Amino acid sequence: MTKIKNFSFNNVPLYVHDHKYQQPLLRCSKSSFQPSTDIAGQTPVKSSVQRSIRASVLSQWKIEPETLEAIWPKKEGLVHVKCREHLSIYTVKGEPILFQHFDGPFYPTLRMLHKCAHMMCPGLTSKGGHLPPPEEALPPGTPVAIFAEGKEHAVGVGITKMGTEEMRKVNKDIGVETVTYLGDDLWAYAEFSAPVSRKKRKGKQQPRPPLSTLVEQCRKELQENDWYKQCEEIILKSIRFDMKEPPRIVCLGLGSPSSSSISRAQYAFLLNLAESVCLSTPSRLSLYDPVFTDEDGRLFEEHGFSVSPDLRPTGTEPIIYFMPHCDMELYEAVLEANWSEPQIRTLGLIANRLEDYVDNKPARELHTKAPRILSIGKRLRI
Numbered sequence: 001m002t003k004i005k006n007f008s009f010n011n012v013p014l015y016v017h018d019h020k021y022q023q024p025l026l027r028c029s030k031s032s033f034q035p036s037t038d039i040a041g042q043t044p045v046k047s048s049v050q051r052s053i054r055a056s057v058l059s060q061w062k063i064e065p066e067t068l069e070a071i072w073p074k075k076e077g078l079v080h081v082k083c084r085e086h087l088s089i090y091t092v093k094g095e096p097i098l099f100q101h102f103d104g105p106f107y108p109t110l111r112m113l114h115k116c117a118h119m120m121c122p123g124l125t126s127k128g129g130h131l132p133p134p135e136e137a138l139p140p141g142t143p144v145a146i147f148a149e150g151k152e153h154a155v156g157v158g159i160t161k162m163g164t165e166e167m168r169k170v171n172k173d174i175g176v177e178t179v180t181y182l183g184d185d186l187w188a189y190a191e192f193s194a195p196v197s198r199k200k201r202k203g204k205q206q207p208r209p210p211l212s213t214l215v216e217q218c219r220k221e222l223q224e225n226d227w228y229k230q231c232e233e234i235i236l237k238s239i240r241f242d243m244k245e246p247p248r249i250v251c252l253g254l255g256s257p258s259s260s261s262i263s264r265a266q267y268a269f270l271l272n273l274a275e276s277v278c279l280s281t282p283s284r285l286s287l288y289d290p291v292f293t294d295e296d297g298r299l300f301e302e303h304g305f306s307v308s309p310d311l312r313p314t315g316t317e318p319i320i321y322f323m324p325h326c327d328m329e330l331y332e333a334v335l336e337a338n339w340s341e342p343q344i345r346t347l348g349l350i351a352n353r354l355e356d357y358v359d360n361k362p363a364r365e366l367h368t369k370a371p372r373i374l375s376i377g378k379r380l381r382i
Contacts, residue, residue: 041352042362045078119176121167156181218268247318251287253326258295320348335372
């Protein structure tokens with residue numbers, strides 16, 4: 001694994017491999033990371049778990065507590081974003097700062113690394129580094145270009161924090177403070193163009209394709225995605241109840257497909273799921289979300305689905321609840337409506353990882369607000 005010694009996180013590789021299988025965790029490919037399909041849920045991290053993560057990061061990265069405080073202030077809470085392939089991302093104020101695979105080491109995100117990574121003196125004086133000769137020494141406060149070893153073009157611009165001869169002599173601390181770097185917000189502006197007047201802008205707007213067309217495009221993309229095929233296989237294997245007829249499907253908390261691309265992706269997933277379980281009777285699928293628009297209603301009607309807030313089962317029929325990214329209270333309400341031994345055996349729940357609530361919320365809160373989630377959170381795996 002390549003290590004970039006110039007950066008302050010000089011013990012952390014930039015190209016990260018899985019610590020168990022020696023396979024790249026994050027790599028460029030045709031099927032890139034898509035939040036709408038790759039993220040399973042988000043939950044705040046308990047204070048005790050945050051302290052443990054802090055201790056691990058300080059130990060693994062070999063940085064000072066003050067440096068970590070600048071990246072992740074103690075007063076700011078950490079949010080755990082669970083993704084497919086057992087990848088965990090941790091964010092502060094919505095910005096990803098760490099990620100982890102299985103129970104492996106914590107790695108900094110490249111965006112955070114670029115923000116905080118200044119050029120250390122040992123990286124400039126060691127083998128592969130470069131400083132100008134004494135006769136061309138640079139004083140403190142000099143703008144400089146930053147090059148990576150073996151690369152023709154600069155990867156950043158910085159300001160010397162000390163003279164180059166002092167860097168050789170002291171050989172510790174920050175030598176060059178990074179000001180801008182490859183891939184930052186300034187880099188993203190490849191060219192600046194004059195603002196377009198509102199009149200011209202309005203005249204050039206293209207009409208949006210019909211909602212049904214957008215959904216069908218999304219369905220096709222999902223069907224070609226290996227991740228969806230894995231999900232479909234897991235779901236079909238997990239439906240163990242003996243079905244004399246296709247199960248009833250209840251979708252809750254979908255959001256508005258006409259207003260949100262994420263909701264459209266989830267609706268496309270739902271359509272593919274209904275097809276996979278041979279749901280030939282559209283009336284056996286119902287949806288509800290208070291944010292549905294009239295356009296959403298016409299789309300559901302076109303597919304023959306009903307809009308109903310009723311989440312209760314009728315008898316002991318097999319039922320699948322499709323509830324991606326709903327809140328804890330709604331999951332608890334669904335479990336309460338099905339809280340009998342015959343019905344719980346014919347229940348399928350496609351949702352957030354309920355065990356995350358058990359791990360990240362105080363037990364007293366779960367006893368009061370979600371006793372059923374507390375009871376089965378460690379056992380449910382869909």
